Amino acid sequence: MESLEKANxxxxxxxxxxxxxxxxxxxxxxxxxxxxxxxxxESIKIHPDGRTLLYGLILGEHLRLQKEFENL
Structure with a gap:
């Protein structure tokens, strides 16, 4: 049950x-x-360099989660 909750x-x-x-x-x-x-x-607009940085972080985290999901 715990693995199913983690996968979800x-x-x-x-x-x-x-x-x-x-x-x-x-x-x-x-x-x-x-x-x-x-x-x-309050909000601040993300500069294009910041967008590139965030994009890389998003890709890395997505890949990490994919691996974690596959290991379940």
Missing amino acids: EIQKRMKELEKAKAWMEDEDRNVYILAAGCTAN
Whole structure:
């Protein structure tokens, strides 16, 4: 049962990463980091160099999760 729950969580995270990957690949889409608090929300636009960095992190995490899923 624990392995099934872990596998479901990994699949959910992989889907979220796939969505973020698609955002990073769409050059027409503006990407922001949003910080939400009790009284205010603030956002900053991600510079193209930052997008490249985030894209690499997303790919790496997706690959790591894929391997973890396969090992279950």
